[in-house]
Amino acid sequence: MTQTPTMTWPQHMRAVLTLGLPLIGGHLAQFSIGLTDTIMLGRYGAEALAALTLATALFFLLFLMGCGFAWAVMPMVAQFDAQDDPTSIRRATRMGLWLSTLYFIVALPVFLLSGPLLLALGQTADLAADAQTYLRIAGFGMLPGLLVMVLKSHLAALSRTRIVLLMTLAAAVANGIGNYLLIFGSFGFPELGIKGAAIASVLSQAVALVGVGLYAHYRLPEHALFTRLWKPDWEMFRRVFLLGLPIGLTTLAEVGLFEATALMMGWLGTVPLAAHGIALQTASATFMVHLGFANVATIRAGNARGRGDPDHLRRGAVAVFGLSLATSCLTVITFLTLPEQLISLFLNPADPARGAIMAIGVSLLAVAALFQLVDGAQVIALGLLRGMQDTRVPMIIAIIAYWGIGIPASYLLGFVWHFGGVGVWSGLVIGLAVAAILMLYRFWSHARRA
Known part of the structure; x- marks a missing residue:
């Protein structure tokens, strides 16, 4: 977001609110996803809710650490945008996608083997088994989730904050619908309980990734983010x-x-x-x-x-x-x-x-x-x-x-x-x-x- 050096205080306040309100809305929408999971599984059963609480504590501990590479993209893209350097914008975002993918590969085994880990931490066998059931499915949602965070950071740094809000709202809606259909078995869908919540989580992340990816590709063609994405750039990496x-x-x-x-x-x-x-x-x-x-x-x-x-x-x-x-x-x-x-x-x-x-x-x-x-x-x-x-x-x-x-x-x-x-x-x-x-x-x- 390019500003003149002589901005007044009201102009600074207006600029912060214009950029910030959609981001705040996006964070609240993301927060509502976890709240929806808690409410719906709480209605399904206390055991499922306890397993979800345990599983999401481990999931978000690893997920938020992995978001560090996505959050690194934000200041870099903002700096390169101010310098009118689309090549460096593309390079930084691509390597953010690379690093997020590599982090997912390293973290995935923790989710797949979470049952023994939770048992070693003193959890009961039933609770550890249910949490592992959730994580073995939801863990695969970490990849689209991290990639979405990179692309959201890219778009936010370019002042495209409204699309960040819209995509997060779409993910929240997809998650709520998926939970309703798959946790309780509504409208002929199978009743899957905590498995249904995990599947809905992965689907909501996939919806967000497709939406934000299509926007970045078609609305910002000058950055060509996905052209030769496989090509390494070790200096920017x-x-x-x-x-x-x-x-x-x-x-x-x-x-x-x-x-x-x-x-x-x-x-x-x-x-x-x-x-x-x-x-x-x-x-x-x-x-x-x-x-x-x-x-x-x-x-x-x-x-x-x-x-x-x-x-x-x-x-x-x-x-x-x-x-x-x-x-x-x-x-x-x-x-x-x-x-x-x-x-x-x-x-x-x-x-x-x-x-x-x-x-x-x-x-x-x-x-x-x-x-x-x-x-x-x-x-x-x-x-x-x-x-x-x-x-x-x-x-x-x-x-x-x-x-x-x-x-x-x-x-x-x-x-x-x-x-x-x-x-x-x-x-x-x-x-x-x-x-x-x-x-x-x-x-x-x-x-x-x-």
Whole structure:
């Protein structure tokens, strides 16, 4: 997205919203896919829902790490677009597709052999078997899913964000229809339960890949992405790999932090774990807004880098931070004033544990109000640093903040000092706050030097 160096603050805000709102909508649509799976399999049976929860935790742990190569494509394409270099745009995107495919080949055996792995991690035999049944089918959906992420990053960096939203919505609709037909056996289709959910997941990813691939081929013929796709480009392969691997490891560190807190909440009992799941699901929905703004930050920082325009970089950063902060403030007000209404959306009125879950959930949402402020700040700072193609030091910051500080703080506050679930979540906030402070400092140091 090419801008003039003399953009006013309202113009910066308008540019961020124009680029960001479709991306936010796309993230919310992607979020709705997982929510739909949870709701439908929850209606099908508690055992199927438990297996899905276990399986998707492993799937997304590996999937999000693999997305690092797709997310590396975004700042590179934004920079090359600002430099009017379609050849480099094509090269970077192709090697992103290559690296994503190679990553899938390496990760697939984990899904195929997930049963013994889950047994070794202490899961029951029945639960591990059902989760493996899901992963042996859904695992093949990782390939189209990763390729879709590369092409979405390519299109978003070129300001083609509306098509990203439309394709994600199409995938969400395909997933919902597939779930309804194949989980429950509606309209003459076989009743497949958790297998049906896995098949629907693969089909939805395939729908998205066909749609976004056709768009890229026919609407952007000047990039010729798929012409001689098999031809290696080792110099660009290395560049995308070196940028993308730290992004993937950073994501793995953050996902690991949340998985660790879920494990600790499980130590506290079923009711605290249920309250944790509800509070985290609520916070994750609002986090999608910040993630969309972080994508905008990456694109606009990459564009400014390509043009050699530090003033545009700094002003754009202030604009995106301001919009993210405004979102956080609205979320904080909502979490503090309407916690019971939010939590009750997830609970059966007749559930005997409703009162206990509600009490814990209200306290967790109060901590989540702080969580929103620091999590939004750290993901925006991370997006800006990625736009400047600075990923290795942020990876180190993430590992130290999330694993060296966040997880120990959660354990100390939750179990040593006996604050329970509130303590576990407070440790989460501490880890994210440290990451936010260090990444903000690193970005503004870059910006001042620029």
